[in-house]
Structures are given as C-alpha cells and as structure tokens.
Amino acid sequence: MNAQRGMSRRDALKTGAAIAAGAAMHRPSFAANDRLDVAFIGVGGRGGANLRSVTKQTLVGVNVVALCDVNNSSLGAAAQQHPGAKTFSDFRRLYDDLKNIDAVVVSTTEHTHAFATLPALQLKKPVYCEKPLTHNIGEARRIMQAAKEAGVPTQMGTQIHASSNYRRIVELVQAGAIGPVREAHVWVGRAWGLQSEEDAKVNKDIVYVTEPPTAQVTPPPEIDWDLWIGPAPMRPYSDVYLPGPKWYRWWDFGSGTMSDLGSHFNDLPFWALNLEAPTTIEAFGPPPHVDLAPASMSVRYEFPARGDMPACTMHWYQGTHKPQILLDGGIPSKGSGMLFIGDNGMLLCDYGTHTLLPTEKFKDFQPPKPTIPDSPGQHEEWVLACKNGTPTSSPFSYAGLLTITNHLGNVAYRAGKKLEWDHVNGRVRNAPEAEQFVSRKPREGWSL
Incomplete structure (x- = not known):
C-alpha cells in the first residue's frame, strides 16, 4: 500500500465548508420530494440498528435498494423488511451490479470497513461507516485521501459525538x-x-x-x-x-x-x-x-x-x-x-x-452561551448531508485522525517501545519494526 500524505488539522476544521462544497459538486441532484437510494452493507447486529435508524428518517425519505451480509440469516431477516431491495453476500458484487445508488451505509466487522467503504468513495457516493473507521493506520490514510478526492458527505458512526x-x-x-x-x-x-x-x-x-x-x-x-x-x-x-x-x-x-x-x-x-x-x-x-x-x-x-x-x-x-x-x-x-x-x-x-x-471554586460559575449547534443525531446529519450538502460532525477528515491516534496506541503496545510518529509521511521514525503494525497486505483477492 502506498503511503498517503497526512491531512492537516486545517482540513478537519474546514469540514463544514469542504463537505458542503464537495457534496454540491458530486452528489446527485435531488428534487424536493426525491427519496435517497441507499445500499446497506452489514445488516445484522449493529448493522441492523443502523438500517432501522437511517430508514426512519422523516426529513429525507430513504429507499433501501440493496442489502448485503455474509450471514444469510441476517440478510434474510432484513430482506423481509425491505422486499424491494436486491440482496448480496459479497459487497464487491454489490458494487459491480449497482452503479446508480445514492449512498452507502457500512456496518461490517472492523477488518472489512475500508474495503467496503473505498469503492463507494471511488464512485463519489456518500458513506456512513461504523467505528472504528478502519482496521489499521494505512487503511485510514487511504480512506481519508479517497474521501478528500470524492468530496462527498461522510460520517463515522460515533453516535455519542452528536450528544x-x-x-x-x-x-x-x-x-x-x-x-x-x-x-x-x-x-x-x-x-x-x-x-x-x-x-x-x-x-x-x-x-x-x-x-x-x-x-x-x-x-x-x-x-x-x-x-x-x-x-x-x-x-x-x-x-x-x-x-x-x-x-x-x-x-x-x-x-x-x-x-x-x-x-x-x-x-x-x-x-x-x-x-x-x-x-x-x-x-x-x-x-x-x-x-x-x-x-x-x-x-x-x-x-x-x-x-x-x-x-x-x-x-x-x-x-x-x-x-x-x-x-x-x-x-x-x-x-x-x-x-x-x-x-x-x-x-x-x-x-x-x-x-x-473543585466544586467550591466553581459554585457560582456561569457556563458560556452555546456556540456549537445541537445535532439532530448522527444518522440524521448524514442523511441530510446526502440530500442537501450540509456538514456532518464526524466526517472522515476528522474521524480518520482520531482512528489513527487510537491505532497508534496499539502499535506502541505491540512494538514495546516509545514511538516517534511522522504524521505527514505516516510512518514511525524510530522503530522500523513497528511498521508491520501500521498496515498489512490484504489476503489474495482483496485490495485497496
């Protein structure tokens, strides 16, 4: 996997403007009453919860056009609720078959997040992906770069972020x-x-x-x-x-x-x-x-x-x-x-x-007036962004940096030494032996 250049905090802080502009440039044009055609990859467990929540959004109608899961029981249960949707067990076949979807929700296991997310971004489709964004740092950098190039609304599923x-x-x-x-x-x-x-x-x-x-x-x-x-x-x-x-x-x-x-x-x-x-x-x-x-x-x-x-x-x-x-x-x-x-x-x-x-010191403290608008909810933010180009609060430009930081804790633990991190080039400066934990080569038949 080729190393991708890191994104600056300025990119993350400009999320609202960047996402709105990118969405306006690349997302499909919707009429006022149009429904959003969404594919759901992973529909059991957490995926089932995401499916229920996204399809219940009333501000923007959601049409389930595809369902995908490696568990046929989960897939069958979801298909009963959405009989008009095409069904797949392999999300690679979903992308081969459906090119006209409007957006994708990814709720697979962590080690397949990047592989289910990247094709959607390459097709310039908005993506909602469950946390953590990727399985490792190399994948996170790849997804961040693809999201930047796609310029479409993205959201990582950290629901508490919307609280x-x-x-x-x-x-x-x-x-x-x-x-x-x-x-x-x-x-x-x-x-x-x-x-x-x-x-x-x-x-x-x-x-x-x-x-x-x-x-x-x-x-x-x-x-x-x-x-x-x-x-x-x-x-x-x-x-x-x-x-x-x-x-x-x-x-x-x-x-x-x-x-x-x-x-x-x-x-x-x-x-x-x-x-x-x-x-x-x-x-x-x-x-x-x-x-x-x-x-x-x-x-x-x-x-x-x-x-x-x-x-x-x-x-x-x-x-x-x-x-x-x-x-x-x-x-x-x-x-x-x-x-x-x-x-x-x-x-x-x-x-x-x-x-x-200490409580005594702050007993008369008056909190500042709210400056960050309350969120309608993580799923609602993303659905509205798909329709209107409005910003999300945990786009991949931000969520990718958080994901990388979390993974670095595990990399340091597995390497067994204090690491010096080169964020721009995505590598460990002082421990070449730690690079095996930064990214990995996918099994044959899979690629990013």
Missing part, C-alpha cells in the same frame, strides 16, 4: 473555563482481549482464551466464512470469533478495547483540544500477544501546541488500569470517564454528565 453533553464540554474547554489544558485522562472499564488472572476477576463474562483454535470446524450453514474472513489471513472457523463482538479481541479482525471505545471516549479530548496527531506514543501493560489484544493496558500520547493551546498529554486506560488521581480519591469515582486538567481547575465527564472541579 448535547459533548458539545457543552467542548465549549467549556475551548472557552477557557479551566484555563489552558495540558493534561487529559480517559479511562474505560471494558477489557476485551487476552486476560490476566486479575482481568478475569473483574470480567467474568469473557472466556479466557490464550491461543487461536486450529481445529477444523464447519461454520454454521448461514455464515459464508471465506467472505467473513475477507482481507484478513485465513484461519479455521471457531466460536471464539463469532457471534460478535468476540472478534474484537483478535488482532487479525479488530484491535481490542482501544479501537472500539477509543472511538467514543478519546473523541471528546480530541475534539475539545483540537488534537491532530501525536508526536510520541508510549504504551504500558503485559507482554504483547501475537494474536490477542490486551484486556488491560494504558497509553501516554504527547501532542504539540495547537494555535493558542499549549502542548499536552493524553492518557488512555482500559480494564484494570486507572488514572492515579482516581485511585487516590482525588476526583469522584467513575467506572469510565474523561478528565481535563487545566491551569485553573478540572473538568470531569462521561457520556451524559460533566462537572467542574
């Missing part, structure tokens, strides 16, 4: 409520990956597996296992991968907790602090496993100054790893959350709440 709470937090940070922020901490209780005995005590619902199964097991009749494997290295079917989200724990298919919840939780400091790309990344945890992501680990990212914002560090913790200030009782306890530490105070948050600390 009013996140917007109010971003406004507080950017208005200087706690002064310049030089440190942010993000922690989640979920631990998807190879467990230690300590992990197993707090995650009793996860089966302890240490090695990939090698026994030849016949897949369930409704699963096309070859298509499910897609661009990943072939391995025998096993119920340690399916049903989802078991596959998240295996490097070949996912990236553990980081790529999943990092898309939601790291999103907030990434947005509020105008982050783009870290300069150094260092991870801490048990020795890396060749096949399985870790259940518990932590990462320290260093970011340079941005405009009038000072250089800062962002810390990620998953599983049993927690910020020391939380362990010491310096802030109220939260199982998962985010903490901004500024020169004049702290801001403690989670999905639905935020609190300025």
Whole structure:
C-alpha cells in the first residue's frame, strides 16, 4: 500500500465548508420530494440498528435498494423488511451490479470497513461507516485521501459525538473555563482481549482464551466464512470469533478495547483540544500477544501546541488500569470517564454528565452561551448531508485522525517501545519494526 500524505488539522476544521462544497459538486441532484437510494452493507447486529435508524428518517425519505451480509440469516431477516431491495453476500458484487445508488451505509466487522467503504468513495457516493473507521493506520490514510478526492458527505458512526453533553464540554474547554489544558485522562472499564488472572476477576463474562483454535470446524450453514474472513489471513472457523463482538479481541479482525471505545471516549479530548496527531506514543501493560489484544493496558500520547493551546498529554486506560488521581480519591469515582486538567481547575465527564472541579471554586460559575449547534443525531446529519450538502460532525477528515491516534496506541503496545510518529509521511521514525503494525497486505483477492 502506498503511503498517503497526512491531512492537516486545517482540513478537519474546514469540514463544514469542504463537505458542503464537495457534496454540491458530486452528489446527485435531488428534487424536493426525491427519496435517497441507499445500499446497506452489514445488516445484522449493529448493522441492523443502523438500517432501522437511517430508514426512519422523516426529513429525507430513504429507499433501501440493496442489502448485503455474509450471514444469510441476517440478510434474510432484513430482506423481509425491505422486499424491494436486491440482496448480496459479497459487497464487491454489490458494487459491480449497482452503479446508480445514492449512498452507502457500512456496518461490517472492523477488518472489512475500508474495503467496503473505498469503492463507494471511488464512485463519489456518500458513506456512513461504523467505528472504528478502519482496521489499521494505512487503511485510514487511504480512506481519508479517497474521501478528500470524492468530496462527498461522510460520517463515522460515533453516535455519542452528536450528544448535547459533548458539545457543552467542548465549549467549556475551548472557552477557557479551566484555563489552558495540558493534561487529559480517559479511562474505560471494558477489557476485551487476552486476560490476566486479575482481568478475569473483574470480567467474568469473557472466556479466557490464550491461543487461536486450529481445529477444523464447519461454520454454521448461514455464515459464508471465506467472505467473513475477507482481507484478513485465513484461519479455521471457531466460536471464539463469532457471534460478535468476540472478534474484537483478535488482532487479525479488530484491535481490542482501544479501537472500539477509543472511538467514543478519546473523541471528546480530541475534539475539545483540537488534537491532530501525536508526536510520541508510549504504551504500558503485559507482554504483547501475537494474536490477542490486551484486556488491560494504558497509553501516554504527547501532542504539540495547537494555535493558542499549549502542548499536552493524553492518557488512555482500559480494564484494570486507572488514572492515579482516581485511585487516590482525588476526583469522584467513575467506572469510565474523561478528565481535563487545566491551569485553573478540572473538568470531569462521561457520556451524559460533566462537572467542574473543585466544586467550591466553581459554585457560582456561569457556563458560556452555546456556540456549537445541537445535532439532530448522527444518522440524521448524514442523511441530510446526502440530500442537501450540509456538514456532518464526524466526517472522515476528522474521524480518520482520531482512528489513527487510537491505532497508534496499539502499535506502541505491540512494538514495546516509545514511538516517534511522522504524521505527514505516516510512518514511525524510530522503530522500523513497528511498521508491520501500521498496515498489512490484504489476503489474495482483496485490495485497496
């Protein structure tokens, strides 16, 4: 895969204008009452939820013209709800057959996101893709470049990004409520990956597996296992991968907790602090496993100054790893959350709440007037963008940078050393051995 040049934060900050202009240039021309012809790739589980939500949009009518899934049971159930749609098990055949679709929703497993998304962008079709945007950094750079060239509305599925709470937090940070922020901490209780005995005590619902199964097991009749494997290295079917989200724990298919919840939780400091790309990344945890992501680990990212914002560090913790200030009782306890530490105070948050600390200092604080408009919802934003060229809040120009940053935490963990990241050229400066984790060659028959 050829390295693509990185995109600047300026690209991401110009999202509204760029998406609107690009959409107006390339999207189909719609009359006021026209319906949007949408293809859905992945229609079970999360894909089924996306299908239901997108088709319920009332501001713009949505016509389901194609359904695709490697699970014939999921495909059949969706087809019963949308009998006029063509059905496919292989999304490559969908693109061969349908050239006149208006937009595409991608809800496959992480390791096929880029492969299902790229053809739509090459056809200049708007895309909604579930998080994380891609399976690795090389794929993210490829998709970002394709989206920039296509100039069509894009959206990564991080539904919490559309919440009013996140917007109010971003406004507080950017208005200087706690002064310049030089440190942010993000922690989640979920631990998807190879467990230690300590992990197993707090995650009793996860089966302890240490090695990939090698026994030849016949897949369930409704699963096309070859298509499910897609661009990943072939391995025998096993119920340690399916049903989802078991596959998240295996490097070949996912990236553990980081790529999943990092898309939601790291999103907030990434947005509020105008982050783009870290300069150094260092991870801490048990020795890396060749096949399985870790259940518990932590990462320290260093970011340079941005405009009038000072250089800062962002810390990620998953599983049993927690910020020391939380362990010491310096802030109220939260199982998962985010903490901004500024020169004049702290801001403690989670999905639905935020609190300025110390409370006594901020008891009379008046928040700034809202400057970020509330969102009608992630799906609604994208559907409206497809029709009208209006901006989305998590386009690939932004979501790609967030995805790369999350993946870099895993790259540092797997490489076992502090990395120096060259964002422009998409490579690790000081550790050539880490490049094997930055991108991978797809299995024969698959390409980007």
